[in-house]
Amino acid sequence: MFNEIDFDKLQLDMPAPENDTQRQYYYIAKCREGLKELELGETPIRTFCLTTFGCQMNEKQSEVVAGTLEAMGLVREESENADVILFNTCTVRENANLKVYGRLGYLQSIKKKRPNMKIIMFGCMMQEEHVVQKIKKDYPFVDLVFGTHNIFKFAELFYEMLHAAGQIVDIWEGSDQIIEELPTERNFSFKSGVNIMFGCNNFCSYCIVPYVRGRERSREPEAIVKEIENLVQDGVTEVMLLGQNVNSYGKNLENPVSFAKLLEMVEQVEGIKRIRFMTSHPKDLSDELIEYMATSKKVCHHLHLPMQSGSSRLLKIMNRRYDKEKYLGLVEKIRKAIPDISLTTDIIVGFPGETEEDFLETMDVVDKAGFDTAFTFIYSKRSGTPAAKMEEQVPEDVVKDRFQRLLKLVQDRGRERSSRFEGSVQEVLVETESKDKGVFTGRTAYNLLVHFEGTDDMLGKYLKVRLDTCKGFYYLGSIVEE
Numbered sequence: 001m002f003n004e005i006d007f008d009k010l011q012l013d014m015p016a017p018e019n020d021t022q023r024q025y026y027y028i029a030k031c032r033e034g035l036k037e038l039e040l041g042e043t044p045i046r047t048f049c050l051t052t053f054g055c056q057m058n059e060k061q062s063e064v065v066a067g068t069l070e071a072m073g074l075v076r077e078e079s080e081n082a083d084v085i086l087f088n089t090c091t092v093r094e095n096a097n098l099k100v101y102g103r104l105g106y107l108q109s110i111k112k113k114r115p116n117m118k119i120i121m122f123g124c125m126m127q128e129e130h131v132v133q134k135i136k137k138d139y140p141f142v143d144l145v146f147g148t149h150n151i152f153k154f155a156e157l158f159y160e161m162l163h164a165a166g167q168i169v170d171i172w173e174g175s176d177q178i179i180e181e182l183p184t185e186r187n188f189s190f191k192s193g194v195n196i197m198f199g200c201n202n203f204c205s206y207c208i209v210p211y212v213r214g215r216e217r218s219r220e221p222e223a224i225v226k227e228i229e230n231l232v233q234d235g236v237t238e239v240m241l242l243g244q245n246v247n248s249y250g251k252n253l254e255n256p257v258s259f260a261k262l263l264e265m266v267e268q269v270e271g272i273k274r275i276r277f278m279t280s281h282p283k284d285l286s287d288e289l290i291e292y293m294a295t296s297k298k299v300c301h302h303l304h305l306p307m308q309s310g311s312s313r314l315l316k317i318m319n320r321r322y323d324k325e326k327y328l329g330l331v332e333k334i335r336k337a338i339p340d341i342s343l344t345t346d347i348i349v350g351f352p353g354e355t356e357e358d359f360l361e362t363m364d365v366v367d368k369a370g371f372d373t374a375f376t377f378i379y380s381k382r383s384g385t386p387a388a389k390m391e392e393q394v395p396e397d398v399v400k401d402r403f404q405r406l407l408k409l410v411q412d413r414g415r416e417r418s419s420r421f422e423g424s425v426q427e428v429l430v431e432t433e434s435k436d437k438g439v440f441t442g443r444t445a446y447n448l449l450v451h452f453e454g455t456d457d458m459l460g461k462y463l464k465v466r467l468d469t470c471k472g473f474y475y476l477g478s479i480v481e482e
């Protein structure tokens with residue numbers, strides 16, 4: 001495993017190894033050596049600042065990039081005074097892109113004063129041709145640009161960047177490779193995301209993800225279990241299995257394995273206390289999974305089940321492959337099997353051609369389904385997707401009005417729903433200390449947050465907390481003595 005490797009002892013006087021993992025270790029060691037020499041000079045590279053946009057997949061990949069940089073000997077710093085500035089980008093909606101361009105504009109002025117500073121852009125946005133063209137033309141001071149398919153090659157790219165005069169751009173069209181065992185620096189010591197698959201084959205008509213993440217590929221279950229066993233050794237007790245559509249996990253493996261079966265394998269890992277997963281596509285949610293969740297002792301009773309719209313007409317155009325009745329039927333089936341389930345969802349408002357009737361269908365599902373929370377998004381036109389070519393884009397004022405109405409209903413229903421736990425005692429995993437010293441935040445199995453008074457030694461522990469007052473999306477609570 002990488003944390004058993006002494007990078008100072010790797011042999012560097014021979015060509016780089018062919019094996020992908022070994023090759024990256026080799027470049028980490030090369031950079032380590034090179035950076036030490038630089039440290040003696042006038043322009044040392046000692047610190048890095050990494051900002052991640054987007055989903056948990058990006059978070060997870062950022063942990064690998066951070067782990068690689070730390071293995072090289074760099075130290076993380078949460079400020080853009082750092083010597084290396086990195087952005088892991090997201091392009092699922094336009095505003096994610098705008099934020100990145102905003103940051104770059106600002107960094108240009110800093111780089112004028114500190115020319116030795118390195119700027120690195122990677123992730124989903126970089127998989128779009130027009131973005132790369134813009135960076136080449138308008139932001140030539142960016143040192144390194146790479147995409148989603150070659151993140152595993154980061155150490156090698158970083159090495160090239162240290163030795164190059166100009167901007168390096170390396171974008172791959174796709175990849176069927178899954179490289180295991182790269183260094184990782186986790187955001188939390190006690191919980192971790194675990195990729196079980198990459199990419200997406202669903203091509204929902206509004207969505208850019210299949211274009212920037214490529215085709216769906218599942219990891220071998222044994223590799224996933226091994227990673228989780230290693231995480232347990234390292235203090236992790238909660239895992240979040242990650243994929244764009246976990247319900248289709250394992251279908252393309254040489255020996256196909258269902259997602260429910262994978263959960264069963266993960267459940268057997270000793271030391272794991274909680275298992276979560278994201279995201280479930282309603283079209284592939286199997287009875288096998290529902291049954292497994294109902295009986296499992298470790299899989300949390302929380303299901304994120306994005307509905308996107310309540311209108312069957314729009315769902316068809318969105319290419320979601322279910323309709324309103326099927327969605328509500330699924331919710332009913334889940335609630336029957338797992339009565340205490342906490343359900344959350346994603347909803348898009350203002351998809352091209354959305355009429356008031358379509359919108360009211362969405363409101364109707366929110367009214368009936370009993371979501372604990374819903375993430376609501378204003379439709380964002382993504383070039384290259386089928387929806388971007390649809391003519392009837394909904395006027396902005398209409399979208400804004402619908403968005404506000406939806407948000408209010410989501411909040412009202414969410415508050416009613418979440419308050420069902422008020423007064424109960426729940427086991428929470430203590431995750432963070434808030435800015436107010438002495439106030440900690442824990443998460444229930446149902447994914448609800450509770451703030452309570454505590455002490456440092458509680459971080460990462462499971463405690464019994466009474467949920468005294470529901471504040472909508474979170475609770476105020478107090479620790480219950482054993």
Ligand code: SAH
Nearest residue numbers: 206207244279306346347348377378379380
């Ligand atoms: N794979 C997941 C979703 C990943 S993207 C699934 O299918 O459930 C996360 C959310 O972003 C989506 O559920 C959707 O609600 C939203 N989203 C995706 N593309 C969007 C777009 N073009 N405009 C607005 N929201 C979008």
Ligand code: SF4
Nearest residue numbers: 200202203204207209
């Ligand atoms: Fe996008 Fe649909 Fe794939 Fe989710 S399932 S990532 S919404 S294309």
Ligand code: F3S
Nearest residue numbers: 054055090091092124
């Ligand atoms: Fe964004 Fe890429 Fe995730 S586009 S939502 S970071 S897969």
